[in-house]
Amino acid sequence: MKQLIWIALFAGACAHAKHTEGAAPSPAADQKAPAAQSTRIASAARPVGTSPKSIFEPGAIEKIQSRLNTRGYSIKENGQLDDATRDALIKFQRGEKLAATGMPDAETLRRLKVDPDSIMRKGSTTAR
Numbered sequence: 001m002k003q004l005i006w007i008a009l010f011a012g013a014c015a016h017a018k019h020t021e022g023a024a025p026s027p028a029a030d031q032k033a034p035a036a037q038s039t040r041i042a043s044a045a046r047p048v049g050t051s052p053k054s055i056f057e058p059g060a061i062e063k064i065q066s067r068l069n070t071r072g073y074s075i076k077e078n079g080q081l082d083d084a085t086r087d088a089l090i091k092f093q094r095g096e097k098l099a100a101t102g103m104p105d106a107e108t109l110r111r112l113k114v115d116p117d118s119i120m121r122k123g124s125t126t127a128r
Helices: 002-020 060-070 083-095 106-111
Strands: none
Touching: 060 083, 083 106
């Protein structure tokens, strides 16, 4: 059931990748992106109907934010999967050589020392 939730989370990202396949590579594709450039994924790539409240247990986002703060990413622990949290997740994921999605997937959580099973909502409606 948890795998279905993760599949739903990243279905939108996969759909985005299909639309960009075959596109001509950017001349600067080999170069590192400037630090000032926004690194968040487009909101269109996020799956419809999957909000953090429907997927995670109460307090899960605060736990993720706390772990990010202990790793040096200064973000507000407000329990919201907001832009600052997604940006911190992207930076963390890049540092860990993970897919930089800005979403707290199972491997990102493991590397943050958060047990994915402990923060996933049991019987989530997104898994049906």
